[in-house]
Amino acid sequence: MNRYDGFREFVLARQQALTRSAYLLTGDAHLAEDLLQSVLLKVANHWPRLVRHGTPEAYTRKAMINQYISWRRRKQLESPNTDPPERGHAHDDATIDRIILRQALARLTPRQRAVIVLRFYEDLSERETAEILGCSLGTVKSQTHHALGRLRTLAPELSQLFAEIEEVRR
Known part of the structure; x- marks a missing residue:
């Protein structure tokens, strides 16, 4: 073997x-x-x-x-380029939103970004995320809360997306 x-x-x-x-x-x-x-x-x-x-x-x-x-x-x-994309190019709104979100994610702390990736892209539970990060459930909850708040500040044009995420969390 x-x-x-x-x-x-x-x-x-x-x-x-x-x-x-x-x-x-x-x-x-x-x-x-x-x-x-x-x-x-x-x-x-x-x-x-x-x-x-x-x-x-x-x-x-x-x-x-x-x-x-x-x-x-x-x-x-x-540090990635954090300049907002030009709206004059022939990109659809979904593409622009993904670019804006990616740039906003890049400005989060490493832990906040890890929590967002694990919770919302990998669709892991809070408990699974806590196990992977080696932290408490409360830390995952607070990091998620702070990360989403920071994303709202960094990318206010995506407020509808963040409202939908908040709704899923409830």
Whole structure:
């Protein structure tokens, strides 16, 4: 039996979702690839233990969040362009909204951004998010509240979207 049995299958099955999460965290496709690659190296090193405990995906997500926060602390990630997009181009409103949201997400603290990605893009529960982030349920709730408030301030033109998110949370 090979120590990496099942690792390739795990990566193939979860790569798209993990890449999406990495992109939402970093806001840059190349950095997302770097983030995921560095995390998958760690996962591969711990693969036999992860399989025994049945937690490869949870470990991978937690490692990705921790690596992202570590990168941000070291200031290895460049600040993305935060200038609002020009409305004169031939983009539809949904595209403009996604650009504005991505730019607003980039201005959140790493923890706030991680909470938003896990809760609303990955559709994890507050409890699952707390487990991945290694914090309390109350911390997830307060980080979510503060992040949504900051997003409202940073992107007031998306107030309808944030109202819908608040409605889902209730």
